[in-house]
Structures are given as C-alpha cells and as structure tokens.
Amino acid sequence: MILDSKIPDGPLAEKWTKHKFNVKLVNPANKRKYEVIVVGTGLAGASAAASLAELGYNVKAFCFQDSPRRAHSIAAQGGINAAKNYQNDGDSVYRLFYDTIKGGDYRAREANVYRLAEVSVNIIDQCVAQGVPFAREYGGLLANRSFGGAQVSRTFYARGQTGQQLLLGAYSALSRQVANGKVKLYPRTELMDVVTVDGKARGIITRNLITGAVESHSAHAVLLCTGGYGNVFFLSTNAMGSNVTAAWRAHKKGALMANPCYTQIHPTCIPVSGDHQSKLTLMSESLRNDGRVWVPATVEIAEKLRKGQISPNDIKEEDRDYYLERKYPSFGNLVPRDVASRNAKYVCDEGRGVNETGEAVFLDFRDAIRRDGEDTIRAKYGNLFDMYQQITGDNPYQLPMMIYPAVHYTMGGLWVDYNLMTNIPGLYALGEANFSDHGANRLGASALMQGLADGYFVIPYTIGDYLAQSGYDKIESDHPEFKKSEKEVKDRIAKLLSIKGEKTVDHFHKRLGKIMWDYCGMARTAEGLTKAKAMIKELKKEFWTNVKVLGDNEELNQSLEKAHRVADFIELGELMVDDALHRNESCGGHFREEYQTPEGEALRDDENFAYVAAWKYSGEGQEEELVKEPLIFENVKLTQRSYK
Amino acid sequence: MNLTLKIWRQKNQSDKGGFKEYKVSDISKDMSFLEMLDVLNEQLSDKGEDPVHFDHDCREGICGMCSLHINGKPHGPLQTTTCQLHMRSFNDGETITIEPWRATAFPVMKDLVVDRSSFDRIIQAGGYVSVNTGGVPDANEIPIPKRIADEAFDAATCIGCGACVAACKNASAMLFTSAKISQLAMLPQGQVERKERAEKMIAQMDAEGFGACTNTGACSAECPKGISLTNIARMNREYFSAVVSSENV
Numbered sequence: 018m019i020l021d022s023k024i025p026d027g028p029l030a031e032k033w034t035k036h037k038f039n040v041k042l043v044n045p046a047n048k049r050k051y052e053v054i055v056v057g058t059g060l061a062g063a064s065a066a067a068s069l070a071e072l073g074y075n076v077k078a079f080c081f082q083d084s085p086r087r088a089h090s091i092a093a094q095g096g097i098n099a100a101k102n103y104q105n106d107g108d109s110v111y112r113l114f115y116d117t118i119k120g121g122d123y124r125a126r127e128a129n130v131y132r133l134a135e136v137s138v139n140i141i142d143q144c145v146a147q148g149v150p151f152a153r154e155y156g157g158l159l160a161n162r163s164f165g166g167a168q169v170s171r172t173f174y175a176r177g178q179t180g181q182q183l184l185l186g187a188y189s190a191l192s193r194q195v196a197n198g199k200v201k202l203y204p205r206t207e208l209m210d211v212v213t214v215d216g217k218a219r220g221i222i223t224r225n226l227i228t229g230a231v232e233s234h235s236a237h238a239v240l241l242c243t244g245g246y247g248n249v250f251f252l253s254t255n256a257m258g259s260n261v262t263a264a265w266r267a268h269k270k271g272a273l274m275a276n277p278c279y280t281q282i283h284p285t286c287i288p289v290s291g292d293h294q295s296k297l298t299l300m301s302e303s304l305r306n307d308g309r310v311w312v313p314a315t316v317e318i319a320e321k322l323r324k325g326q327i328s329p330n331d332i333k334e335e336d337r338d339y340y341l342e343r344k345y346p347s348f349g350n351l352v353p354r355d356v357a358s359r360n361a362k363y364v365c366d367e368g369r370g371v372n373e374t375g376e377a378v379f380l381d382f383r384d385a386i387r388r389d390g391e392d393t394i395r396a397k398y399g400n401l402f403d404m405y406q407q408i409t410g411d412n413p414y415q416l417p418m419m420i421y422p423a424v425h426y427t428m429g430g431l432w433v434d435y436n437l438m439t440n441i442p443g444l445y446a447l448g449e450a451n452f453s454d455h456g457a458n459r460l461g462a463s464a465l466m467q468g469l470a471d472g473y474f475v476i477p478y479t480i481g482d483y484l485a486q487s488g489y490d491k492i493e494s495d496h497p498e499f500k501k502s503e504k505e506v507k508d509r510i511a512k513l514l515s516i517k518g519e520k521t522v523d524h525f526h527k528r529l530g531k532i533m534w535d536y537c538g539m540a541r542t543a544e545g546l547t548k549a550k551a552m553i554k555e556l557k558k559e560f561w562t563n564v565k566v567l568g569d570n571e572e573l574n575q576s577l578e579k580a581h582r583v584a585d586f587i588e589l590g591e592l593m594v595d596d597a598l599h600r601n602e603s604c605g606g607h608f609r610e611e612y613q614t615p616e617g618e619a620l621r622d623d624e625n626f627a628y629v630a631a632w633k634y635s636g637e638g639q640e641e642e643l644v645k646e647p648l649i650f651e652n653v654k655l656t657q658r659s660y661k
Numbered sequence: 662m663n664l665t666l667k668i669w670r671q672k673n674q675s676d677k678g679g680f681k682e683y684k685v686s687d688i689s690k691d692m693s694f695l696e697m698l699d700v701l702n703e704q705l706s707d708k709g710e711d712p713v714h715f716d717h718d719c720r721e722g723i724c725g726m727c728s729l730h731i732n733g734k735p736h737g738p739l740q741t742t743t744c745q746l747h748m749r750s751f752n753d754g755e756t757i758t759i760e761p762w763r764a765t766a767f768p769v770m771k772d773l774v775v776d777r778s779s780f781d782r783i784i785q786a787g788g789y790v791s792v793n794t795g796g797v798p799d800a801n802e803i804p805i806p807k808r809i810a811d812e813a814f815d816a817a818t819c820i821g822c823g824a825c826v827a828a829c830k831n832a833s834a835m836l837f838t839s840a841k842i843s844q845l846a847m848l849p850q851g852q853v854e855r856k857e858r859a860e861k862m863i864a865q866m867d868a869e870g871f872g873a874c875t876n877t878g879a880c881s882a883e884c885p886k887g888i889s890l891t892n893i894a895r896m897n898r899e900y901f902s903a904v905v906s907s908e909n910v
C-alpha cells in the first residue's frame with residue numbers, strides 16, 4: 018500500500034495558495050444538496066460545522082456531552098499561538114513553522130506545518146470578530162505572552178481560560194447555524210461505527226445515550242473531530258469522557274492510524290494523591306515562566322522531607338538542586354515539555370522525589386514573590402494558585418507547589434493527507450484526532466491553533482474538492498451496509514451486557530492505564546514493551562470474559578458507555594506498544610532508553626526513521642501492517658535538538 | 662471518613678423517583694466529591710446494583726457538565742463546581758443529601774442527570790455575533806479598552822452549569838442569559854445586533870419555562886464562577902431600550 022500525502026508542488030510558501038486555486042469548487046447552489054456529518058464539537062468540530070454550514074452545506078453535528086459547548090477543548094488554559102508579530106519581536110510565519118517542525122523533533126510534514134503557521138493569523142481575527150475576549154493591553158490592543166519555551170511572544174490568551182473562550186466563540190457560530198436550520202445537533206449521541214459504501218465513507222452508526230437507540234445517519238462526507246486518546250492511560254489531564262472510539266472504529270474500517278506511540282507527557286500537573294484518583298489536573302505551563310523547578314540535592318534530605326521531618330522552606334539554598342537550570346542553562350525552566358517531564362522522572366527515580374509517593378518535584382514561586390511581590394504573582398496566576406490550594410489543601414504562596422508529569426496530549430491519530438482526508442475517501446479527521454502537524458512533540462498553545470485552523474480555514478476548501486468530484490447522489494440510511502453495521506453494533510452491545518463477569522469496567526481501565534504508564538509512558542525499552550504487549554493481550558481476553566456491565570441498553574447507562582470505550586482503548590494500547598517497539602530511536606515524546614546521547618538526550622535516527630508510521634488493521638487478532646510515509650525535508654535542516 | 666448518602670434515584674424521565682440511603686466508608690479528605698461517588702458506584706456495581714448516574718466530564722470546574730444539589734445547595738457548600746469540591750469540606754459521620762437540579766426547564770433524565778438543552782436554545786436565539794468565517798478585519802483593528810475587555814471576559818466565564826436556575830426559588834435563568842447578553846453588549850463587535858439579541862434571547866428564555874426574576878440574588882451567590890448580578894441589571898436596561906425602540910412592536 019502506498020500512501021499519497023497529496024502535498025502540492027512548488028515552493029513551501031506558495032503551496033497552500035496554489036492548492037486553494039487548484040481545488041475544485043462546489044457551485045453555491047449545489048452546496049445545499051450535500052450532507053456532511055461532523056462528529057465532535059470541540060474546537061475542530063464546532064469550527065468546521067459552523068463554517069461548512071455558512072457555506073451552505075447541510076451539517077449534522079454529534080457529541081457525547083449534553084451540550085456542544087462542553088467538549089474537552091473547553092479545558093485548555095494557556096493560550097493559542099499565532100504568527101501575528103504584534104510584539105515586533107521577530108516572529109513570522111516562517112519562524113512559527115520552523116519552531117513547530119523543530120519542536121516536533123522533525124517528525125511532521127513541512128507543508129502541513131507551514132500552512133498551519135500561515136492560517137494562524139486568520140484565526141485570531143476570526144475569534145476577535147466573534148467577540149472572544151482575549152487579554153488586552155492598556156492601549157486596547159491584544160496582549161501576548163511567551164509560552165512553552167518559545168523565544169517570541171506569540172501566544173494569545175484569555176486569562177487561564179483560553180480554550181473556554183475560543184470554544185464558546187466556535188459554539189456561538191455553531192449555534193447561529195443551528196438557528197438558521199443549517200446544522201442539526203445531536204448531543205448525548207455517541208459514534209459507534211463508520212459506514213463505508215463502495216469504499217467511500219457514507220455515514221455513521223450512533224447510539225443515543227439517553228434511549229439506547231442505535232441509529233444510522235448517511236452523508237456525503239464524514240468528519241471525525243473527536244479529540245485525543247490520552248485516557249488510554251486511565252489517568253490523564255483529559256476529560257473523563259475523552260475516548261478513542263470514533264477513531265478506532267474508523268481504523269477497523271480501514272483508516273490508517275499514524276504514530277500512535279507519540280504521546281505528550283505534560284510536566285506541570287498536580288501529582289497523584291491516592292488510588293481513588295480519577296483524573297489529573299494540569300497546572301498551566303505558564304507557571305514555568307516564574308516558578309523554579311527543584312528537588313533536594315540529596316536522597317537523605319528528600320527522605321526527611323517525605324517523612325515530614327522537615328518542611329521545604331527549611332531546605333537551604335545549597336541543598337536545592339534546580340536541575341533544569343543546571344542542565345540547560347540557556348532555556349532553564351522553560352525547556353520543552355518532553356525534556357522537563359523526563360528530567361522530573363529521573364530525579365524521582367533517583368529517590369529525590371518530594372511527596373509521600375516519591376513522585377513529585379517542586380515548582381517554587383518564592384523567588385518570584387520576593388522579586389515582584391505577592392500581588393503581581395496573584396494577578397498573573399491567582400486562579401491557578403486557588404485551584405491548586407482547593408485540590409491539595411496547600412497554600413502555594415507559602416509552600417512550593419508540588420508537580421509531576423502526566424499524560425496530556427496525543428500527537429498520533431488518524432493518518433490524513435494534506436486535505437485532512439484519511440485513506441478512506443470521504444472520511445476526514447481534524448484536530449487532535451488526526452496525526453498531522455505536531456510530529457513527535459507538540460509545542461504549547463499549538464493544539465488550539467491546529468484545531469481551529471483545520472475547522473475554520475482548511476476543511477472548508479479541501480472538502481469541496483472531494484464533494485465536487487463525488488457527486489450528490491443520496492445514499493439512503495437503509496442501505497444494506499448500514500443495516501450490517503447496525504447489526505454489528507447491536508451484537509457488540511448485547512455481548513458486553515451478556516458477559517456479566519466479576520470486574521467493573523473501571524477495574525480494567527485502571528489496569529490498562531498502569532501497563533501503559535509503566536511501559537509505554539515517559540521512557541520505554543524493548544524489553545518493557547514486549548512485556549506490555551503480552552500483558553495487554555491477556556487483559557483483553559479477561560475483559561471480554563469477565564467484565565461486568567450492569568443495566569440494559571435501552572436506558573441511560575454509563576457503565577455500558579465506558580465499556581465500549583475501554584474495549585477500544587485496550588486494542589489501541591496494543592497498537593501503541595507495537596508502534597513504540599518498532600521505532601528504534603528516540604524522538605520528542607517517544608523516548609526509548611536504548612537510544613540516547615551520552616548526556617541522556619533523545620537520539621533520533623533520521624536515516625532509518627524519518628517517516629510517519631501508519632498502521633493498517635488486518636483483522637481480529639492479527640498483527641497490524643506497517644505502512645510508511647517518508648518525510649521529506651526540503652526547507653529545514655535536521656539537527657539534534659539542543660536546549661542547553 | 663464514614664458517610665451516609667441520601668441520593669435521589671429515578672429510573673427515567675417518567676419515573677416518580679425517590680431518595681435512597683447508602684453508606685460509604687474510608688473516604689479520604691483528598692478525594693473530590695465526584696471521586697467519592699465513584700467509590701460508591703464501584704461498591705454498587707460490585708453488588709450488582711445500578712450505579713448512580715450523574716453528569717460530569719472535565720472534573721476541572723470548566724465544562725459545566727457536573728451539577729448536583731448537595732445538602733440543599735447547588736454544587737454544595739463552597740462557591741465552586743461539584744467536581745472541584747473536596748471531601749475535606751465534610752465531616753466524618755455526616756449525612757449528605759444529593760439531588761438533581763430542580764426546574765421545569767431542566768427535566769430529570771435519570772437519577773441526578775438533567776436535560777439542560779434549554780440553555781443551548783437560549784444561545785441559539787441570539788447569543789452570537791453574526792460573522793461568517795473569513796473576511797473579518799485584522800484583530801487589532803478593533804481596539805477595546807482593557808477595562809471593558811476584562812469586564813466582558815468576566816461575564817463570558819459562565820460555564821452554563823445551571824446552578825443559578827437551581828438556586829433560584831423561581832427557577833429563573835436571568836443570570837445565565839444576562840451573562841451572554843452583557844458580554845456582547847459591552848464589546849464593539851456586539852453592537853450591531855445588540856437590541857435584537859436581547860429581545861430574542863429573553864423571549865426564548867421565557868418560552869423555555871424559566872421563572873421570573875425577583876432580585877433575590879441567590880443565583881449569583883451560588884454561581885461557581887461568581888457571575889455578577891450587575892449583568893442582570895444590564896440585561897434589563899438592554900431589554901428596555903430594545904423594546905421601546907424595536908421595529909417589532
């Protein structure tokens with residue numbers, strides 16, 4: 018199988034403009050003859066659904082929450098990047114492009130990333146026009162901050178609630194189209210399968226989460242904007258309902274899954290406090306602008322701390338190891354996420370962790386408070402400090418915060434070409450659900466940018482190219498393919514309900530999460546991954562013979578919802594392990610202990626691994642087939658990342 | 662901690678429903694309220710009983726999905742969301758009463774889960790600026806004084822949870838509706854449709870069966886985001902000036 022990424026010819030900076038000119042257009046009067054299904058109403062889905070409806074397409078939008086406004090994008094805190102160069106500090110489309118390629122450790126497509134940087138400026142204009150209240154300077158113009166290791170200030174933000182404000186903007190545009198009758202909303206509805214007819218995506222099967230009804234919806238194109246799969250680790254910063262089900266069902270219908278092992282572990286999260294933990298809370302990365310990361314210099318001091326014999330404030334300056342500042346003098350506390358996370362793991366593995374579990378490091382604002390005063394720090398981070406205190410019971414103005422890395426984002430996802438189409442014609446993937454733009458590591462404030470770029474500014478052009486060529490003949494939702502998929506979904510539901518085993522769904526999810534975190538988390542080895550694979554296979558068998566799903570289908574049944582999701586996570590977990598095992602190099606969020614420089618940095622192997630690993634489902638219980646899309650770099654020179 | 666939970670159980674929308682008592686033990690003070698309910702649900706599932714259904718998603722206090730009337734207060738004793746409430750706010754041996762939001766416009770779907778789609782319909786009636794994607798001016802061509810931007814932001818932080826409605830003896834949705842109307846009325850982008858927006862959103866609010874506002878202020882006092890009552894005053898002004906000048910009258 019050969020993957021065609023459909024990257025347009027020509028110089029990098031002209032590709033998108035040329036492509037927009039070359040794509041086929043759907044005549045305005047014909048647009049209303051097309052139906053488009055958009056699954057997901059996060060930044061990617063809401064922006065796509067609204068923009069397509071504005072153009073005249075008939076859209077059906079689905080989400081599993083009770084309202085489209087609650088998609089997980091709402092939780093993003095820090096900000097959104099755009100190459101506006103409003104600060105006159107040397108930013109440009111090219112610099113944002115370059116930073117993203119480099120930050121992604123040279124595992125993303127140049128053409129996609131350049132386009133992302135190019136349309137980033139339009140996103141901010143669009144959001145402001147909608148009334149999104151970004152932070153402003155006293156002169157009334159937009160404020161920016163530097164974020165996540167960028168050396169220019171290109172991040173736009175709305176206090177610590179940027180995702181909320183952007184999503185509410187997209188949701189308002191979506192709501193307007195609902196009022197116009199161009200979008201029909203299906204909240205509390207979960208995608209159960211993707212339906213293909215003659216090789217093309219022609220619809221989906223859903224389950225109504227209130228009544229349990231299994232239904233068919235047909236369309237001329239299907240967009241999956243269903244977010245990331247970080248919850249495969251059980252504990253992550255993702256919302257509780259975030260899942261891989263839509264992408265995974267598409268995968269089993271033939272869509273390739275790309276780079277599934279690339280996961281991002283965010284360095285600044287509140288540490289796990291006990292077995293009851295249901296999710297992890299992110300503390301915005303912006304805190305690293307003023308907070309200093311440290312652990313005690315010796316294991317002895319750390320032990321005393323853990324036993325509660327001393328308080329962090331008792332530890333003298335010379336007994337503190339500001340390890341990021343020590344190892345990376347030029348970036349210090351602002352090194353990229355993967356570097357910061359891995360180093361936290363190292364010092365904790367050495368026994369220098371600072372909380373009861375030994376898995377936490379300090380993020381200390383003492384010096385910033387001395388320098389700028391408590392009021393200034395409160396003005397910048399007050400809501401985050403309050404949230405921290407609410408969750409941990411500690412006052413971060415007086416005691417250093419404790420943080421530890423947690424799973425946060427998944428760079429991998431459905432393989433898409435330059436048009437955001439998967440290898441199944443008519444099936445698109447947008448936002449975190451696709452693998453496209455972040456390579457092996459995503460920069461801070463770039464996911465919001467990508468979701469909105471995909472939805473507002475890419476798909477409205479690229480979908481027309483496909484629709485114009487595929488015609489608007491209607492496929493009825495009682496076509497045999499729909500009936501067949503419906504039956505498969507119903508059988509699967511019946512199967513889950515009939516097992517009546519002994520262990521709850523959460524029990525399996527927690528076990529899967531532990532396997533993934535221990536062997537496919539921050540640091541991976543061939544040995545560990547091989548072990549994990551066997552464990553997951555075993556877990557899968559046990560799940561399908563011993564899971565307990567209570568209640569019936571014909572009602573609101575949260576255990577059944579979870580059971581579907583966890584069953585898919587287990588299968589995805591196995592593929593992630595395969596992908597991590599095959600990639601005999603370290604890059605970005607994928608760190609294989611066997612492949613590191615003498616200083617312990619990720620060691621890439623560009624000669625053998627500068628490709629996208631796309632996996633093809635080969636049937637129940639079969640090993641998946643690896644299809645490679647070589648990455649060709651014509652504009653940037655591949656170098657070893659260095660943040661020293 | 663050991664606790665007694667008095668929880669509203671209701672099989673579906675047409676079921677009458679009623680309270681049931683449960684005991685949970687070994688609850689840690691560090692648990693969130695919803696994690697405490699997770700413990701109960703694992704316990705119920707182990708015994709083969711239907712778990713208690715409740716809405717939640719982000720568990721970070723931002724998506725607005727969680728609800729729950731706890732000991733007579735929406736989102737419990739603190740001015741925060743239920744998911745951000747921790748068990749250290751309760752005492753060992755306590756009995757905690759947990760109910761769904763109560764309002765005609767929020768029918769109970771099952772146990773503690775209610776239908777808040779009426780809120781979506783209020784936004785659909787006019788909670789937006791009518792701009793299509795593309796063709797908008799450069800973001801910095803619309804300067805906005807920082808004070809106004811900040812105030813609009815404060816109104817825009819509403820998470821659509823519905824606690825204001827649940828707190829109000831009239832089940833009024835004025836605080837929710839006014840937050841959106843205010844945000845857009847303050848910003849230059851919202852001026853063009855200002856009057857029409859207020860009229861339409863308020864009409865929708867009434868059509869959904871929410872009650873009238875009698876200025877009790879319980880909504881704002883219980884709002885996890887501290888949405889201010891000044892928004893309601895502003896909405897009333899907006900509405901008044903809209904109807905006196907409206908072409909629809």
Ligand SMILES: Cc1cc2nc3c(=O)[nH]c(=O)nc-3n(C[C@H](O)[C@H](O)[C@H](O)COP(=O)(O)OP(=O)(O)OC[C@H]3O[C@@H](n4cnc5c(N)ncnc54)[C@H](O)[C@@H]3O)c2cc1C
Pocket residue numbers: 056057058059060061062079080081082085087088089090091092093094095096097179180206207208209242243244245254255256259260262263299425426447448449450461462463464465466468
């Ligand atoms: C705590 C946190 C903070 C973050 N902060 C930032 C930040 O500051 N800057 C930044 O750039 N990025 C940030 N990110 C990342 C960013 O928020 C996400 O990557 C991005 O919002 C994903 O958007 P999306 O539209 O792709 O998906 P989501 O917003 O996750 O939306 C998924 C949608 O799909 C629907 N869905 C999923 N599965 C199904 C199904 N089976 N059936 C039906 N519907 C389904 C859901 O209902 C939802 O509507 C943060 C992430 C987290 C977790």
Ligand code: SF4
Pocket residue numbers: 818819820821822823824825826836837840880883884885886887888
């Ligand atoms: S106004 Fe407050 S209580 Fe009401 S929906 Fe908004 S956030 Fe919730």
Ligand code: FES
Pocket residue numbers: 716717718719720721722723724725726727742743744745
């Ligand atoms: S679960 Fe999202 S606000 Fe409580």
